[in-house]
Amino acid sequence: MAKHDPHLDLLFHALSDPTRRMMLNRLARGPAPVTELAGPTGFKLPTILRHLSVLEEAGLVSTQKDGRVRSCVFQPKAMEPMTDWLDAQRKVWEARLDRLDDYVMNLMKEREK
Amino acid sequence: MAKHDPHLDLLFHALSDPTRRMMLNRLARGPAPVTELAGPTGFKLPTILRHLSVLEEAGLVSTQKDGRVRSCVFQPKAMEPMTDWLDAQRKVWEARLDRLDDYVMNLMKEREK
DNA sequence: ATCATGCTTAGCCATGTTGCTAACTATACA
């Protein structure tokens, strides 16, 4: 378990904004140029570009310029460190439940004596 | 799919900080008082209390005062909206892969003619 | 060559976040 993983910070932070989640959701349906990402949000292009760069820094989106159009592509692999953390966290929690279980079982055995 | 769920913002934001993740990790092992949460982080109590309130507002931790000690408890259920969103996102992505598959299959059939 | 399109950059503003210290309250213990 990493003590503090800066990449995780970037990932969770990137997803903490509804506009960025909306953009990601669009991109999950397939690549799109910046303007198309901006459309449904109602925000201006510079704002969207900033959100996009946050997504890129988190590794969630990669972009490539083709002529004057920048095409944005969702990178699902980037999610993994996050789901890994969530799984690890759940494991710790479940181990705790198991220990609680043992504890309760022992209590009951004691009672039976 | 909710247009913009403020709760998701709070959840992802709460997890975007390494100190808060460390605190949660400790709490997954079982309840703890504030001072014990602060210990390994090296931060002062007021700082930890602010982090704690972020976790509480996200619903990830509930606290209760017993005498002069505040006991903090991890609330795993609070994670659900987040994992639900991740699952939904993955579903969209996989549906896209399926469509791509169909597309490639059609291309190959065309070629055979 | 000119114009429209699609970004891109610079820079401003308001607000939010994260750390701190200092001072306070409330409970337990002697």
Add this chain to the structure above:
DNA sequence: TGTATAGTTAGCAACATGGCTAAGCATGAT
């Protein structure tokens, strides 16, 4: 009663975030 313990609150400083406008640049169409 007095003292140590465990939080708590107020408020400050530095920096990050999220929106904008205005101006610029590169490419495609005419």
